[in-house]
Amino acid sequence: MNFLTDQWNKYRRKKTRLGIIFDFVFTGILIAMLFPGSRRSIMSTFIRLSMFQPHETEEIIYIDQREYDWQLETIDGQKVNLNDFRGKTIFLNLWATWCPPCLAEMPSIQKLYDQYKDNVAFVMVSNEDSTTLQKFIQKQGYTFPVYKALEQVPQSFYSRNIPATYLISPQGQLLIKKKGAANWHGEKVQELINKTKSR
Numbered sequence: 001m002n003f004l005t006d007q008w009n010k011y012r013r014k015k016t017r018l019g020i021i022f023d024f025v026f027t028g029i030l031i032a033m034l035f036p037g038s039r040r041s042i043m044s045t046f047i048r049l050s051m052f053q054p055h056e057t058e059e060i061i062y063i064d065q066r067e068y069d070w071q072l073e074t075i076d077g078q079k080v081n082l083n084d085f086r087g088k089t090i091f092l093n094l095w096a097t098w099c100p101p102c103l104a105e106m107p108s109i110q111k112l113y114d115q116y117k118d119n120v121a122f123v124m125v126s127n128e129d130s131t132t133l134q135k136f137i138q139k140q141g142y143t144f145p146v147y148k149a150l151e152q153v154p155q156s157f158y159s160r161n162i163p164a165t166y167l168i169s170p171q172g173q174l175l176i177k178k179k180g181a182a183n184w185h186g187e188k189v190q191e192l193i194n195k196t197k198s199r
Contacts, residue, residue: 053186054165054178061174067154068172072123072147075130075137080147082154085121089196090168091184092123094159097136101181102163106142111185113144116193125149169196 070082082090093109095102113122122144126133133146153159157166159179167176167189175192 053188054176054182054184055188056192057174057177061177063156063168063172063174065172067156070154070157071150072125073130073150075134075146075148077130079150082123085123086172087170088121089116089119089170089193090121090123090166091116092125092157092166092168094125094153094157094162094164096126096128096162097132099162105163105181105184106140108183108185110142110144112189115185115190117144120193123147125153167192 068081068083068086072080072082074080082092091109091112095106097103109122109124112120124144124146125148126146127149130148133148137146156174157164161179163179163181165176165178165182165184166174169175175196176189
């Protein structure tokens with residue numbers, strides 16, 4: 001017991017209070033990372049702390065009308081086509097429940113949805129089965145609409161990495177094309193959406 005007390009006292013003399021706290025937090029994170037159940041949530045928390053707002057796309061790109069013809073399905077089993085949302089601002093997000101960067105940006109997407117759900121079509125698309133998606137959404141308490149892709153992603157929205165997010169104007173202009181996690185409830189995105197409403 002004396003040995004442990006001596007070691008602890010030596011450690012305390014070498015470290016500041018902040019340093020000790022940091023060491024304990026870091027050790028706790030390392031231990032938690034050993035357990036698969038907590039790994040995703042820890043990774044997504046770190047990603048969330050480092051996220052920035054996305055930038056508007058510099059080049060002017062319009063989505064080909066044929067690219068809107070994309071069959072989707074709600075988690076309740078209703079068939080939907082991306083064409084159904086044409087003429088509205090579309091927030092299209094490709095994601096998965098197993099993807100830490102996707103999980104990291106979801107709270108900011110929920111906030112954006114809460115603010116703009118009446119003016120923007122939120123199309124959150126995953127390739128996972130409906131049961132997995134429904135359980136995830138219910139557990140997290142998200143209310144934005146979630147869809148399952150029934151066919152291959154159109155070329156304009158194809159991405160090898162997720163999350164991949166596209167903000168499309170009512171006229172079909174690609175305003176934002178972002179691969180990776182981002183803070184979607186920031187001033188830049190809100191200003192851009194507000195501009196699409198006034199066009």
